[in-house]
Amino acid sequence: MRVSVIIPTRNEALAIGHVLADIPAELVNEVIVVDSLSSDGTPEIAARMGARVVSEVRRGYGQACLTGLACTNAPDVVVFLDGDYSDRPAELPLLLAPIAEGRADITIGSRLAGPRTPGALPWHALFGNWLAATLITKLYGLKISDLGPFRAARADVLRAVELQETTYGWAVELILKGVISGFRIVEVPVSYHPRLGKSKISGTFKGTFGAAWFILSRIASYYFRRRKTTMARPV
Ligand SMILES: Nc1nc2c(ncn2[C@@H]2O[C@H](COP(=O)(O)OP(=O)(O)O)[C@@H](O)[C@H]2O)c(=O)[nH]1
Numbered sequence: 158m159r160v161s162v163i164i165p166t167r168n169e170a171l172a173i174g175h176v177l178a179d180i181p182a183e184l185v186n187e188v189i190v191v192d193s194l195s196s197d198g199t200p201e202i203a204a205r206m207g208a209r210v211v212s213e214v215r216r217g218y219g220q221a222c223l224t225g226l227a228c229t230n231a232p233d234v235v236v237f238l239d240g241d242y243s244d245r246p247a248e249l250p251l252l253l254a255p256i257a258e259g260r261a262d263i264t265i266g267s268r269l270a271g272p273r274t275p276g277a278l279p280w281h282a283l284f285g286n287w288l289a290a291t292l293i294t295k296l297y298g299l300k301i302s303d304l305g306p307f308r309a310a311r312a313d314v315l316r317a318v319e320l321q322e323t324t325y326g327w328a329v330e331l332i333l334k335g336v337i338s339g340f341r342i343v344e345v346p347v348s349y350h351p352r353l354g355k356s357k358i359s360g361t362f363k364g365t366f367g368a369a370w371f372i373l374s375r376i377a378s379y380y381f382r383r384r385k386t387t388m389a390r391p392v
């Protein structure tokens with residue numbers, strides 16, 4: 158199984174070295190760090206540690222994931238994780254196992270189901286993720302507890318769902334399009350730790366409200382779009 162790892166970064170010089178050092182090299186074929194205009198030496202550290210660094214001047218977490226995907230070299234599975242050392246790359250086998258065993262097409266690392274260092278997730282992120290996961294469970298019938306940033310998917314599944322979001326909504330777009338298309342999404346508990354360095358999303362006012370709005374509006378709009386097409390279908 159060929160595995161590509163994609164890590165979006167913006168000013169993660171304090172953390173990226175730890176993240177790259179902890180990736181189980183024997184399981185991974187390539188590591189792509191997609192960097193957006195870091196001014197603290199993140200891309201230089203990543204390159205020195207053997208990662209392929211791709212520069213993406215267009216901002217946005219989703220844009221970085223899309224650009225990273227476009228640069229992968231024929232993987233079977235693609236893994237996404239943050240560059241802030243909140244996720245533990247050593248837990249990568251937990252995400253790969255259900256896909257390797259043919260039980261899942263997409264796996265999501267749940268921070269709420271796993272052992273969390275107190276304070277690793279601010280209260281509004283805890284609440285927001287719980288709310289989004291609860292709505293997805295109720296409206297789409299998919300039992301998940303979190304929209305964690307540590308996730309994996311089969312490469313053909315990622316191609317099939319044709320993701321477009323360039324913002325933090327990328328993660329929810331993958332889950333919603335995945336479940337609507339009938340792909341098997343399996344959640345696995347992962348650990349979560351306080352990030353090194355400063356948050357770009359949940360630690361900022363704009364990032365928090367932007368992400369919350371995006372995630373909740375997408376959950377609603379895909380639901381109503383799907384209901385409309387189901388109801389319009391002749392019996
Ligand atoms: N390439 C790129 N990476 C980004 C951008 N915004 C955030 N990131 C990275 O995406 C990951 C998630 O962001 P983070 O600040 O940890 O968000 P939080 O976990 O919600 O607080 C981190 O590795 C960031 O460095 C961006 O505009 N471009």
Ligand SMILES: [Mg+2]
Pocket residue numbers: 239241243352356
């Ligand atoms: Mg983070």
